[in-house]
Each structure stands twice: as C-alpha cells, then as structure tokens.
Amino acid sequence: MLEQIDVTMVDWARGQFAMTAMFHWIFVPLTLGLSFLLAFFESLYVKTGNEQWKKITKFWMRLFAVNFAIGIATGIILEFEFGTNWSNYSWMVGDIFGAPLAIEGIFAFFIEATFFAVMFFGWDRVSKKFHLFSTWMVAVGSNLSALWILVANGWMQYPVGMKFNADTARFEMQNFWEVVSSPVAIGHFTHATSSGFLLASLFVVSVSSWFMLKKRHVEMAKKSIMVAAVFGLISSLFVAFTGDESAYTAAHKQPMKLAAIEGLYQGEQGCALCAVGVLRPDMKPGEDEDPYIFAVKVPYVLSILANRNPESFVPGINDLVYGNPARNIVGVNDMMVQGKTAIEQLALYKQARANGDESAAAEALAKFEPVSGYLGYGYLNSPEEAVPPVALNFYSFRIMVGLGTLFPLLFLAFLFFTYRNTLTEKRWLLMTGVIALFLGYVAQEAGWVVAEVGRQPWAIQGLLPVTVARSNLTTATVQTTFFMFLVLFTTLLLAEVRIMLKQIHIGPEVD
Numbered sequence: 001m002l003e004q005i006d007v008t009m010v011d012w013a014r015g016q017f018a019m020t021a022m023f024h025w026i027f028v029p030l031t032l033g034l035s036f037l038l039a040f041f042e043s044l045y046v047k048t049g050n051e052q053w054k055k056i057t058k059f060w061m062r063l064f065a066v067n068f069a070i071g072i073a074t075g076i077i078l079e080f081e082f083g084t085n086w087s088n089y090s091w092m093v094g095d096i097f098g099a100p101l102a103i104e105g106i107f108a109f110f111i112e113a114t115f116f117a118v119m120f121f122g123w124d125r126v127s128k129k130f131h132l133f134s135t136w137m138v139a140v141g142s143n144l145s146a147l148w149i150l151v152a153n154g155w156m157q158y159p160v161g162m163k164f165n166a167d168t169a170r171f172e173m174q175n176f177w178e179v180v181s182s183p184v185a186i187g188h189f190t191h192a193t194s195s196g197f198l199l200a201s202l203f204v205v206s207v208s209s210w211f212m213l214k215k216r217h218v219e220m221a222k223k224s225i226m227v228a229a230v231f232g233l234i235s236s237l238f239v240a241f242t243g244d245e246s247a248y249t250a251a252h253k254q255p256m257k258l259a260a261i262e263g264l265y266q267g268e269q270g271c272a273l274c275a276v277g278v279l280r281p282d283m284k285p286g287e288d289e290d291p292y293i294f295a296v297k298v299p300y301v302l303s304i305l306a307n308r309n310p311e312s313f314v315p316g317i318n319d320l321v322y323g324n325p326a327r328n329i330v331g332v333n334d335m336m337v338q339g340k341t342a343i344e345q346l347a348l349y350k351q352a353r354a355n356g357d358e359s360a361a362a363e364a365l366a367k368f369e370p371v372s373g374y375l376g377y378g379y380l381n382s383p384e385e386a387v388p389p390v391a392l393n394f395y396s397f398r399i400m401v402g403l404g405t406l407f408p409l410l411f412l413a414f415l416f417f418t419y420r421n422t423l424t425e426k427r428w429l430l431m432t433g434v435i436a437l438f439l440g441y442v443a444q445e446a447g448w449v450v451a452e453v454g455r456q457p458w459a460i461q462g463l464l465p466v467t468v469a470r471s472n473l474t475t476a477t478v479q480t481t482f483f484m485f486l487v488l489f490t491t492l493l494l495a496e497v498r499i500m501l502k503q504i505h506i507g508p509e510v511d
Contacts, residue, residue: 013470014472017081023074038061059220061120084471089470115138155185161178171463184254189251200231209429230415236407241403254455263391277398279291283383299314332383393449
C-alpha cells in the first residue's frame with residue numbers, strides 16, 4: 001500500500017495546508033486580542049463618560065472589522081481543505097473532529113456575528129450598556145471560536161476519548177468531555193489566546209507610536225498605549241506561564257516533539273536546556289555524536305521543565321526511536337511491529353466478515369484490539385520516519401522564546417515613560433514600538449511551526465500518518481490549487497494592509 005503513495009503529492013498537500021494556516025494565523029491572534037482591547041476602551045468610556053474614549057474605541061474598531069472579515073475568509077478555506085486534500089483523514093476522524101468545529105460554527109461564531117453587527121452599527125441605536133455588552137460578547141465569542149478549534153487541534157496532537165471501529169475503519173468519539181478537557185487542548189488554547197492578546201497589544205502600541213512620531217493624535221495615542229501596555233505586560237507573563245505548562249505537557253504526551261525542539265538525541269539525567277545553539281545539519285538518529293556545533297546550555301533546566309525535577313531523566317530522539325529498556329522506553333521500531341500486526345489483523349477481520357466467518361472474525365478482532373493503539377506505526381517504513389524535522393523545530397522555538405522575552409521589557413519601558421510623561425521625547429522607544437509589531441508576527445508564526453511541525457509525520461499522533469490521511473489526488477492538481485491559494489491569500493493580505501494603512505492615515509477623526 002505505501003509503495004503506491006505519491007509522496008510528492010503528499011508534500012504539496014502539506015505545503016498547501018501549512019501556507020493556508022500561516023496566512024490564517026496572521027489574522028486570528030489580532031482578532032482574539034483586539035476584541036478584548038475594544039471592550040476595555042469602551043468600558044472606560046461608559047465608566048467615565050469621556051468622549052475621547054468613545055473616539056478611541058471607534059478607531060480601533062474599524063481596524064478590528066477589517067481584520068475580522070479577512071480572517072473569516074481564510075478560515076473557511078482552511079476548513080474546506082480537510083475535505084479536498086485530506087479526505088481519508090476527514091472520513092476516519094470526522095466523528096470526533098467535526099464535533100468541536102460544528103460547535104464553533106453554530107455557537108461561538110453565532111455569538112460573534114450577532115453581536116458584531118450591534119457593536120459596529122449600533123452606537124446610536126442601542127443604549128450605552130447594551131452596546132458595551134455587545135462588545136464584550138464579541139470578545140468572548142471570538143475566543144470561544146478559538147477554544148473549539150484548538151480543542152480539535154489538541155485532539156490531533158493527543159487523541160483521547162475515542163475508540164477505533166473495526167467495521168467502519170473510523171475513530172469514533174466515546175467521551176466528549178475527555179476530548180474537551182485534554183491537557184494538550186487546554187494548553188494550546190491558553191497559550192494561543194494569551195499570545196494573541198500580546199500581539200494585539202503590540203499592534204496598538206505600534207500604531208500609536210507611529211502617531212506620536214508624526215505628532216498626530218498624541219493624546220489618543222498615549223491613552224491607547226497606556227491600556228495596551230498594561231494588557232500586553234500581563235499577557236506576556238501569562239504567555240510565559242502557559243508556555244512552561246505546554247513544555248511539561250509535551251514531555252509527557254509528545255516526548256518526540258520536545259526532543260526535536262531541543263535537538264536532544266541522547267537522553268540525559270539532569271538535562272540542561274540549550275538556550276542558544278547551532279545544530280549539525282547532517283546529524284541523523286542513531287549517531288552517537290554531539291548534535292551541536294555550538295551551544296550555550298543552562299544546567300538542569302530541561303529536566304525541571306519536563307518533570308519538575310532537576311535530577312530527572314529526559315529521553316532523547318535515539319531513546320524514543322530505538323527504545324531504552326533501562327528506562328522502560330518502548331522504541332518506534334517495536335511499535336512498528338505492533339502496528340503491522342494491527343493492520344494485518346484488521347485486514348483478516350474485514351475479510352472474515354465479508355466471508356461470513358464470524359469465528360475467524362472474532363479471533364482476528366481479539367488480536368487486533370490489544371495493538372490497535374499502534375495502528376499508525378504500522379504504516380511507517382522505518383523508525384526514523386517518526387522523527388519530526390529537528391532543525392526547523394529547534395530554531396523556530398528559539399526565535400519564539402527569544403522574541404517573547406523582549407516584549408514584556410518593551411511594555412515596561414512604555415509604561416515607565418508614560419508614567420514619567422516623557423514618552424514623546426523617546427523617539428528610539430517609539431521607533432522600536434513600531435517595529436515590534438513585525439517581531440510579534442514572527443514570534444506568532446514560529447510558535448505555529450513548533451506546534452504543528454513538531455507532531456509530524458502524524459495527522460493524528462501515533463494513529464494516522466499524513467501519508468495515509470491524504471486524498472487520492474494527482475500532484476498537478478494540488479500544485480494548481482496551491483498557487484491559486486497563494487495568489488488569493490497574498491491579494492487578501494495586501495488588501496488588508498492597504499485598507500489598514502488608509503484607516504490609520506485617516507485617524508480617529510472620521511466615523
């Protein structure tokens with residue numbers, strides 16, 4: 001079966017989905033955070049009665065609306081790709097994956113769409129308090145949408161609450177709340193939303209800094225920066241906390257991802273964290289060599305992050321691929337044997353059922369069920385295929401963390417000089433504030449790479465590799481749609497940037 005797979009087609013399909021997701025992720029985090037900033041601005045208006053806060057709210061609301069609309073367009077295309085390029089995946093896990101996406105569409109998106117209309121068009125048509133309530137509901141609805149999407153994504157990373165149906169060859173949900181409360185899903189939601197809050201704060205600081213550099217709308221910019229810097233500082237600290245929890249969860253639920261992020265090939269007790277390093281580009285699993293050309297390590301930190309114990313053992317790629325009996329670690333090579341047994345017994349079961357031989361079917365099913373959890377490993381050609389791209393994960397993670405440590409310092413600087421009433425004199429800080437938005441987007445995309453590339457080669461961790469999850473399409477077909485979407489998404493992005501810049505240039509004077 002695997003010999004007939006068009007690997008080139010699979011790679012193009014993966015590239016298309018990655019491109020779509022990365023474009024979509026340009027808009028999503030800004031929506032998540034800016035919606036709450038709008039609620040904060042309007043709450044200050046309702047509480048104080050100061051019309052300047054109303055003007056501030058309306059200005060940022062215009063920018064939010066543009067981003068919101070284009071984010072929806074890219075998100076719809078992203079969901080369609082599950083059916084076009086990944087039809088086997090959709091068939092096998094639709095019973096589970098479809099539930100949170102349906103809730104997101106019916107419930108959360110309904111809240112967003114309903115109250116968005118009131119928020120944007122209802123300033124002079126409803127009372128102040130109801131309008132404020134609508135703005136808060138848009139913020140809540142936006143983040144509820146993220147919750148259900150990240151529940152679905154978290155299940156792909158750590159599949160729980162389900163059972164494989166041998167008759168239909170589908171994974172079927174057994175416990176909805178186990179899926180929702182998965183530690184990976186909760187970790188992804190809290191980390192993604194808090195990073196969105198951080199990005200939106202950078203967005204407000206960046207635009208406001210530009211106004212102050214141009215000496216336009218200075219008072220509005222100061223007020224906006226004051227609120228955004230406080231929100232951004234709190235969000236930065238929460239991002240660090242949720243990132244630590246995500247590392248701990250990955251160590252126990254996705255140890256191969258953690259090993260790839262660290263470039264850790266040989267497991268260590270009292271394992272150090274590589275703060276800065278350069279990997280050997282030719283390093284392969286199974287080699288007993290130093291994977292680093294250069295590295296600055298912090299002793300014991302990785303063991304603390306992974307197990308909350310500085311003396312604990314952290315498995316490396318070689319331990320996970322080839323096994324480590326001394327540490328009771330079963331290797332991918334052993335899992336592949338179990339997986340191939342599962343595939344063989346499943347085929348025998350289907351054949352026996354087709355022939356009406358219930359005795360043989362029962363025997364095959366009894367042999368299949370104990371090894372069904374290794375089903376995906378049976379489709380791998382070699383144990384090394386279970387290793388995600390190490391260099392991409394290693395460098396993406398350090399870009400994300402490195403930039404993430406700068407942002408709280410930036411917010412503190414803005415708050416300090418705002419309190420001293422000398423912010424207008426600090427042109428270096430205002431210029432840094434303008435640039436920081438682009439660094440925020442780099443950190444966001446790097447974080448997405450770590451989350452998604454880190455679980456490769458799996459569509460569903462341990463159960464369904466991407467080579468099996470794909471649709472039966474030709475490479476040319478996927479290439480054609482890849483470039484069609486590339487042109488479309490680039491056009492949408494340029495349109496948003498142009499409209500945003502125009503609205504920023506106009507400023508808050510016009511409704």
